[in-house]
Amino acid sequence: MADIHGNLVFVLHAHLPYVRHPEHEIFLEENWFFEGLIETYLPLLAMFERLTKDRVTFRITMTFSPTLVSMMEDPLLMGRFEKRFALLRELSEREVARTRGTEFEGVAHFYRNRLAALDQLYHQDLGRNLLGAFRRHMEEGSLEGITCGATHGYLPFLKEVAGSPEAQVRVGVSTFRRVFGRPPQGIWLPECAYYDGLDRILKKEKLRFFFLEAHGLLYADPRPPAGVYAPLVTPSGVYAFGRDPESSREVWSSKEGYPGDFLYRDFYRDIGYDLDYDYVRPYLHTDGPRGMTGFKYYRITGSTDQKEVYNPAWASEQVRTHARDFVEKRKAHVRHLSGVLGVAPTVVCPYDAELFGHWWFEGVDFLEAVFREVAWQETIEVHTPVELVQAGIPASAGAPEPSSWGENGYYDFWMNGTNDWIYPPLFEAAREMARLLEQRGLSQGREREILNQMGRELLLAQSSDWPFIMTTKTLVEYAVERLKGHLYQFWTLRAMLYPGRYREDVFSEIRGRDNLFPDLDCSVFLPLP
Numbered sequence: 055m056a057d058i059h060g061n062l063v064f065v066l067h068a069h070l071p072y073v074r075h076p077e078h079e080i081f082l083e084e085n086w087f088f089e090g091l092i093e094t095y096l097p098l099l100a101m102f103e104r105l106t107k108d109r110v111t112f113r114i115t116m117t118f119s120p121t122l123v124s125m126m127e128d129p130l131l132m133g134r135f136e137k138r139f140a141l142l143r144e145l146s147e148r149e150v151a152r153t154r155g156t157e158f159e160g161v162a163h164f165y166r167n168r169l170a171a172l173d174q175l176y177h178q179d180l181g182r183n184l185l186g187a188f189r190r191h192m193e194e195g196s197l198e199g200i201t202c203g204a205t206h207g208y209l210p211f212l213k214e215v216a217g218s219p220e221a222q223v224r225v226g227v228s229t230f231r232r233v234f235g236r237p238p239q240g241i242w243l244p245e246c247a248y249y250d251g252l253d254r255i256l257k258k259e260k261l262r263f264f265f266l267e268a269h270g271l272l273y274a275d276p277r278p279p280a281g282v283y284a285p286l287v288t289p290s291g292v293y294a295f296g297r298d299p300e301s302s303r304e305v306w307s308s309k310e311g312y313p314g315d316f317l318y319r320d321f322y323r324d325i326g327y328d329l330d331y332d333y334v335r336p337y338l339h340t341d342g343p344r345g346m347t348g349f350k351y352y353r354i355t356g357s358t359d360q361k362e363v364y365n366p367a368w369a370s371e372q373v374r375t376h377a378r379d380f381v382e383k384r385k386a387h388v389r390h391l392s393g394v395l396g397v398a399p400t401v402v403c404p405y406d407a408e409l410f411g412h413w414w415f416e417g418v419d420f421l422e423a424v425f426r427e428v429a430w431q432e433t434i435e436v437h438t439p440v441e442l443v444q445a446g447i448p449a450s451a452g453a454p455e456p457s458s459w460g461e462n463g464y465y466d467f468w469m470n471g472t473n474d475w476i477y478p479p480l481f482e483a484a485r486e487m488a489r490l491l492e493q494r495g496l497s498q499g500r501e502r503e504i505l506n507q508m509g510r511e512l513l514l515a516q517s518s519d520w521p522f523i524m525t526t527k528t529l530v531e532y533a534v535e536r537l538k539g540h541l542y543q544f545w546t547l548r549a550m551l552y553p554g555r556y557r558e559d560v561f562s563e564i565r566g567r568d569n570l571f572p573d574l575d576c577s578v579f580l581p582l583p
Contacts, residue, residue, distance in 0.1 A: 059388075059392075059398050059432070059433065059434065059435065060384075060387075060388030060391065060392060060398050060399045060400070060401060060433065060434045060435075061398060061399070061400040061401065061434070061435060061436075061437045061442060061447075062384060062401050062403065062428065062434050062435065062436045062437070063115065063295065063400060063401065063402045063403065063436070063437060063438065063439060063442070064113070064114045064115065064403050064421070064436065065114075065115045065116070065117075065242075065265060065402065065403065065404035065405070066098075066114065066115070066116045066117065066404075066405060066406075066407040066410070067116075067117045067119075067202075067242050067404065067405070067406050067407055068094075068095070068116055068117050068118055068119060068122055068407035068408075069117060069119035069121070069122055069202060069206055069242075069406075069407075070086055070087055070090055070119070070121060070122045070125065070408075071086075071121060071205075071206070071517055071519035071520075071536075072121040072124060072125065072205065072514060072517070072568075072570055073086060073087060073125070074125065074128065074130065074131055074567070074568075074569075074570075075567075076130055076566065076567060077567070080339065080340070082339065082340050082345070083529070083532060084131065084134065084339075085138070085339040085340075085345070087125050087131060087135070088134070088135050088138045088139075088339065089346070089348070089412060090122075090408055090412060091126075091135055091139075091184070092138075092139065092142070092169075092172065092348065093348065093408075093411045093412040093415075094407055094408045094410060094411040094412045094418070095184060095407075096172045096175060096176060096184070097172070097410075097411045097418040098407070098410070098411070098418055099175065099180065099184065099187050099188070100171070100172065100175050100418075101418050101419075101421065101422045102187075102191050102196065102197065103175070103179070104422065105196070105422065105425060105426075106191075106194070106196065110425060110426055110429050111196075111429055111436075112196055112425040112428075112429070112436060113195075113196060113198070113436040113437050113438050113441070114196065114197055114198070114421075114436075114438075115197075115198040115199075115200060115240070115438050115439060116188075116197060116198070116199055116200070116407065117199075117200050117201070117202050117242040117407075118188070118199050118200070118201065118202075118230065118233075118234075119201075119202040119203075119206060119226075119242075120201065120202065120203075120204050120205070120225060120226050120229040120230070120570070120571065121204075121205055121206065121517075121570065123185065123229060123230075123233050124229070124570035124571065126184050126185050127185060127233065128569075128570075132182070136182075138339060139169075139173065139176070141336070141337055142169060142337065142347070142348060143166075143169050143170070143173060144337075145337045145347065145349065146162070146165050146166040146169050146170075146349075147166060149162040149165065149166070149325075149349060150162045150163055150166050157363050158351045158363060160365075160366075161351050161363065161364050161365075161366065162349075162351075164366045165348075165349055185233055185234070188234075189233075189234050189235065192234060192236070198239070198240070198438035198439070198440055198441075199230065199234055199238065200230075200238050200239065200240040200241055200242060201226040201227055201229070201230040201238040201240075201241050201242075202226050202241060202242045202243075202244060203222035203223060203226050203241075203243070203244040204221065204222045204223075204224075204225035204226050204229070204513045204571065205222070205513045205514055205516055205517040206244040206245075206517050206518045206519060207219075207222045207244060207513065207516035207517060207518060208244055208245060208247055208458075208465075208468045208516075208518040208521070209222060209223075209243060209244060209247055209248075209249065209252060210247050210248070210249040210252075210456065210458070210465055211465070211468065211469060211477060212480075212484070212516060213249060213251075213252075214477075214481050214484075215481055215484035215485050215488060216488065216581035216582075217484070217487070217488050217491075217579040217580055217581040218484045218512075218516065218579070219252065219255055220255055220578065220579070220580070220581055220582060221509065221512075221513065221578040221579045222244075222513065222516070223241065223255050223256065223259055223261075224259060224578040225513065225571055225574060225578055226238075226241065227241075227259045227260075227261070228573060228574075228578075229571060229573075232573055237260060238261065239261070239262050239263065239439075239440045240261060240262060240263040240264060240439055240440070241256060241261050241263075241264050242264070242265060243264050243265070243266075244518050245458045245459060245460060245467075245468065245518055246265055246266055246267050246270070246297075246404075246457070246458050246459040247457070247458035247465065247468075248264075248266055248270055248294075248454050248455075248456055248457055248458070249456045250453065250456060253288035253289065253290040253291075253292045253294075253454075254290050254582060255582060256290070256292050257290040257291060257292050258582060261292060262292060262293060262439075262440065262443055263285070263292065263293040263294070263295060263439045263440070263443060264292065264293075264294055264295070265294070265295050265296070265297065265402065265404055266294050266295070266296050266297070266454055266457060267296070267297055267457050267458060267459040267463055268282050268296050268297050268298070268299050269455060269457055269463055270294070270296060270454045270455050270456075270457035271286050271294060271296035271454060271455075272296070272455075273455035273457075274286055274452040274453060274454050274455055275452055275453045275455075276450075276452050277452075278450040278452060279395075279450060280395050280397070280399065280448075280450065281296070282296030282297065282298055282299075282402065283298070283391055283395065283399035283400055283401065284395075284397065284399065284400055284447070284448055284449055284450065285400065285439075285442070285443075285447065285449045286449060286450055286451070286452050286454060287449045287450070287451045287452075288452075288453065288454060289451075289453055293439065293443055293449060294454050295400070295402045295439055296402060297402055297403075297404050297459070298401045298402055298403060300383075300387065301380070301383075301384065301387075301401060301403045302403065302404070302405070304380060304383070305380075305403070305405060305409070305417075305420075306405065306409070312376040312380075312414075312420065313409075313413070313414040313416075313417070314354065315354065315372055315376070316353065316354045316355055316356055317353055317354070317365070317368045317369050317372045318353060318354055318369055318372065318414070318415065318416050319350055319352075319353060319354070319364050319369065319415040319416065320350060320352045320353055320354045320355070320361055320364070321350070321413060321415070323350055323351065323352040323361055324346045324347055324348070324349065324350050325347055325349045325350070325351070326338055326344050326345050326346050326347040326349075327344050331344065334347065350364065350415075351363060351364055352364055353365065353368075353369070369415075369416050370416075370419065372416075373416050373419045373420050373423050374423050376420060376423075377420055377423030377424045377426075377427050378423075378427055380420075380424055380427075381424060381427040381428055381431070381434070384401060384434055385431070385433040385434055387399075387401065388401065388433060388434050389433070397448050400437075400442060400447065401434075467522070467525055468518055468521045468522065468525070469521070470525060472521075472524045472525050472527070473520075473521035473524040473525060476520065476521060476524075476537055479541055480515060480516060480541070483512055483515065483541055483544050483545070484512060484516075484579075486548065487505075487508060487509065487512055487576075487579050488579065488581075490505065490508075490548075490551070491505075491576060491577075491579060491580060496576070496577055500556065501551060502575075502576065503561075504547050504550050504551055504556075504561070505551075505576040506574055506575060506576050507547055507561070507564060507565055507568075508544050508547045508548060508576070509574055509575075509576045509578065509579060510568050510570065510571055510574060511540045511541070511543045511544040511547065511564070511568060512540070512544055512579075513571075514536075514540045514568060515537050515540035515541050515544065517536075517537075519533070520533040520534075520536060520537045521533075540568075543564050543568070546560065546564070547561070547564065
């Protein structure tokens, strides 16, 4: 009997909120970005380079959110990142000396060698150009880059004011095109949040596919016969791919999935908390409090505070075991599904990119091992959604269920008693933007520049990261300050449109701080006809 074939689609959602504070020499939340580069994005590029060098065929789809891209191309932030990277390399040398003759010596050498290799990759191999490296892999066909909403705005709520969802999508598309030299074929809807009619906006922007949480397809009208294992074509002709719950659980869950294995590195035990404060203080990205350095010497061990020393070799062997297990389970699943459905099923595996390397230290190695396992067998093949759409993959037609991912699977994570207060002022600002465009038209000169900056501030205020932080009760004060700050700047700029109210110094300060989306034009807020 011939081998049964199925399609495996890996999707990494790469996003961080826009955090840039030139008014401070060191700002704690900027370290989110620096950690992401060191622990996830550089290791992913290293993986791409190894697979390409070894001629291992791989296909992966990856979101590049406009805010993340904007930080990657910002000279100020990248300069600060390089200083941070150099400090950690200095710390790695000190750790090798400090741990000599102890049980931690091997792990310290591991970290020093790892950081040295990443430094070589960044400075020499990639020429300090991360976006250029990602673009090269797109051009080679192994990486399918897709876009996201401009600032990850939660589109089902933003539709309250016509023009706001359009602006999020349009700026996402234009930013991707400007940075990567090609239009995106697909989009990651922020929080996978869909509402009826959103596909019209996506179609207008020439986007061909997007992703949904499983029940967004399972409860579509009519219900698709293949469930989440074949795409759905929306009324506007855009392909919707649904998440496979089984493969997601194995990788997402720290309790049921691979990341919780006792041999893997413990995320929380960091020398930034464990060692003498005076020793680690120069290497903490804060102005005083303890924090993470990335140097972690213990493995998960179990549900105990008594942790055993991390062994990178043991973890590496376990990665290969888990990769084989993952591939074998997908093969068995594909065989079962193809017998039931009568067609080659498509198994979509979407994850947050920073799960790999940052939260699950061994995650990037796991992905690489999976691609190497898949390359030599014939039951399943890795593809990108564009390849499947172009090949004429079987699909059913229907209207997706309004849905999102996150707790409970619908909208309440982003509007509840912790954060519902933010929406009236957001809607008020969006309505004022719409009113100005209708009243004044697309004005020119200074007034147009003010309107453009008002658009940037409105988009930044709309980020779904702020209500997310409020719900999870982490760094709530920062999220509140950011949202209120952007709205304050929006109305400050609005006042400058009155005769005699313009202040060049104030405008320059705001524009200098929030300088993302250089090609943004206020016309993106015009609603679809």
